Amino acid sequence: MHSPQLTGSPIVVALDYADRDLALAFVDQIEPGSCRLKVGKEMFTLFGPQLVRDLQQRGFDVFLDLKFHDIPNTTAHAVAAAADLGVWMVNVHASGGARMMNAAREALVPFGKDAPLLIAVTVLTSMDADDLRGLGIELSPADQAERLARLTHQCGLDGVVCSAQEASRFKQVIGQEFKLVTPGIRPAGSDVGDQRRIMTPQQAVKAGVDYMVIGRPITQSANPAATLQDILTSIREA
Numbered sequence: 001m002h003s004p005q006l007t008g009s010p011i012v013v014a015l016d017y018a019d020r021d022l023a024l025a026f027v028d029q030i031e032p033g034s035c036r037l038k039v040g041k042e043m044f045t046l047f048g049p050q051l052v053r054d055l056q057q058r059g060f061d062v063f064l065d066l067k068f069h070d071i072p073n074t075t076a077h078a079v080a081a082a083a084d085l086g087v088w089m090v091n092v093h094a095s096g097g098a099r100m101m102n103a104a105r106e107a108l109v110p111f112g113k114d115a116p117l118l119i120a121v122t123v124l125t126s127m128d129a130d131d132l133r134g135l136g137i138e139l140s141p142a143d144q145a146e147r148l149a150r151l152t153h154q155c156g157l158d159g160v161v162c163s164a165q166e167a168s169r170f171k172q173v174i175g176q177e178f179k180l181v182t183p184g185i186r187p188a189g190s191d192v193g194d195q196r197r198i199m200t201p202q203q204a205v206k207a208g209v210d211y212m213v214i215g216r217p218i219t220q221s222a223n224p225a226a227t228l229q230d231i232l233t234s235i236r237e238a
């Protein structure tokens with residue numbers, strides 16, 4: 001049941017569990033109005049499309065995060081398959097290039113207003129300048145992410161995945177309507193882990209992000225449902 005005061009929650013919980021029952025035990029304690037759910041490579045590989053349907057049946061919008069990065073034809077068919085599943089959002093890697101992103105966008109045309117939001121990953125939030133240099137990219141992560149965000153915008157996609165550190169800049173240079181989805185969110189004091197370009201939930205709200213993706217700080221906490229609630233309270237006060 002949707003909880004009206006929470007409608008429009010900017011939180012997307014990254015449901016990165018190896019255990020389906022543990023994931024559903026958490027999901028069954030929360031309201032669809034409090035967050036959306038992201039199914040990524042781990043759970044999709046383990047449990048397939050039925051997991052997505054199980055979450056949808058419980059009333060949740062699902063972000064299918066499979067970060068497609070392939071030749072245009074394959075990517076287009078994969079994105080259409082995601083749309084057939086009725087997901088709310090799907091993503092590709094912007095570094096797949098303009099022809100790949102255009103093919104992905106065109107694959108969604110037949111779905112009309114039922115098409116999922118199509119967004120592109122710019123520079124993974126786990127990457128820093130050293131990681132980019134190792135790939136032969138001398139631009140800073142923010143500059144490289146901006147280059148890929150501009151390309152994504154030119155291809156007519158709905159938005160990008162980027163770091164919240166880049167959000168206010170991208171809203172300014174690309175436009176307010178272009179959706180910014182930001183992982184690498186770490187409440188003060190929580191483990192950074194493999195993430196590099198991070199912000200707290202409150203900072204992300206102030207930076208103007210549309211959706212923040214939060215995984216381990218919620219799913220690995222002693223009480224995931226209570227942690228989600230605490231974060232929602234903290235951002236309402238931000």
Ligand SMILES: O=C(O)c1cc(=O)[nH]c(=O)n1[C@@H]1O[C@H](COP(=O)(O)O)[C@@H](O)[C@H]1O
Nearest residue numbers: 014040065123124125161183213214215216
């Ligand atoms: O596309 C993503 O969702 C994504 C892009 C990115 O640049 N960084 C990133 O962390 N993610 C995903 O966001 C989630 C972040 O999880 P935590 O680091 O546990 O909060 C993971 O499921 C990642 O796969």
